[in-house]
Amino acid sequence: xxxxxxxxxxxxxxxxxxxxxxxxxxxxxxxxxxxxxxxxxxxxxxxxxxxxxxxxxxxxxxxxxxxxxxxxxxxxxxxxxxxxxxxxxxxxxxxxxxxxx
Numbered sequence: 510x511x512x513x514x515x516x517x518x519x520x521x522x523x524x525x526x527x528x529x530x531x532x533x534x535x536x537x538x539x540x541x542x543x544x545x546x547x548x549x550x551x552x553x554x555x556x557x558x559x560x561x562x563x564x565x566x567x568x569x570x571x572x573x574x575x576x577x578x579x580x581x582x583x584x585x586x587x588x589x590x591x592x593x594x595x596x597x598x599x600x601x602x603x604x605x606x607x608x609x610x
Contacts, residue, residue, distance in 0.1 A: 513566055515542045515559060520570070524563035529570060 513521070515532045521544075522529045530552065534543035540556040547570060554562070 513564055515554075520567050521564050522567045524565055529567060531569075 515521075515535060517532055517535055520529060520531050528546055530544040530546045532542060533545045533551075535541075536543065542554045542556070542559055544552045544554065546552060
């Protein structure tokens, strides 16, 4: 029934349950597909149940990092390296002396 092959890191939806998930591992030795649902729960399909399920490829959710507890800001691809402090080149001697009072 299902003609879509599981691909690591792609997002899918099980049309029967309506649950969105990401493939996080493919275990060829055990013929299983490990998935992580949008709410963070882990699950697994065996190859036979994957092929029998109504699974469709979907785009990554807007907040794709939701299921990942240990995602760093840099991993999201939009970190801001600016510390929003004054540039050291803009500090004068008077600025330094005022800070000592």
